[in-house]
Amino acid sequence: MDERILHIRMLGGFSLSKDDRQIDDGENRSRKVWLLLAYMIYNRRNVIPQDELIGLLWGEEERSSNPLNALKTVFHRVRSMLNQLEPSVGHTMIVRKGGNYAWNTNLPIELDVERFSELCQAGDAARDEDGRLDHRLQALALYQGDFLEKLSAEPWVVPIAAYYHNVYVRTVLEVLPLLRERNRLEESTALARAALKVEPYNEILYQHLMRDLVALGEHKTAAAVYDEMSELLFSNFGIMPSDETRVLYRSAVQTINERAVSLNVLREQLQEQHDEPGALICDYDFFKLLYQAEARAVSRNGNAVHIALLSVRSGLDKELSKRSLDRAIENLRDQIRTNLRRGDVAARCSVSQYILLLPQANYENSCLACRRIIKSFSRQYPHSPAQLHYSVQPLEPAI
16 A cells, blocks of 8 residues: 555545544544535545535535535534644645635545446456456455445435445456356355345345355355345345245255265154244245145045134234334244144245144134134233234145
């Protein structure tokens, strides 16, 4: 790092460093001071009118009787802060031009957002795959978070942050397969985890991470990643992982023995780790497999099997809040487990519903089981704003 150059970071935290001195937005200073400084640096090739800066800092707020003096006061604070990098440098960095303000472009600086863009463009232009990968990895290393995170609500920041965010995610998705092809799986998993901190709802990133973890033999970690993603998508959007992601999950939880084993060993592996009473609660993906197996059995033996749907709804005119819904669905899970038989199976199938598989139960008994759960829920949580509703249908035999 050239110590004579002013190094400026805007991706994630906002900081300026020169020689061995640094100032950053983690320090307890006015938001307007950092906002003005960021705007001057990012627009440093322009002379900025005073009225534009006054609008930036105060917007539609009630302004002081003398907004020009108020602006000068903020500039004084900005320059005083810059002087911590070098005595009197604040007046050198920010200059007046015809009553307006400008950043002194004669001073050498290195701005991370510009370097990020340069490296991404170099990666796109590289003729060989190794060159593309190298430039893109350098670019991604600079991305420590979205553009000016602490100023993310500012109107001028929003489109810029969205642009760099999208470039980052696109570049990550281009790099991950290249790392996997070169068997650089540790780097790939580290990159996917870093990207998920920036883009936590991107299912494709989760797929890359799970695939690499399985390739590394970290099956339990891959399954935990799936559980984390599934809960995140459920709680925030009420959706379930895609079929492709569920296939990866099944691959992660498969237990394959490297050598031939005895039936006794297999029986021990198949047993439940924790012998809990009540119904078996499983993921919806596994519920589907159990349902399909039961449908095949019914087509052969003709036994009575029913499925039931328990739904959480609001007892009031307005919808349940997310917090109330989450609490109700968690409490419902406990009531299902404790009020059904050990041979019964349940899975959460939507953000507000559980589906039940009730073997060897006719329609009347299945309805009784649902009413027992609802009665127990109401008795256990009398002040809950949630109401439970159920429907029961026979399981259709496999054709």
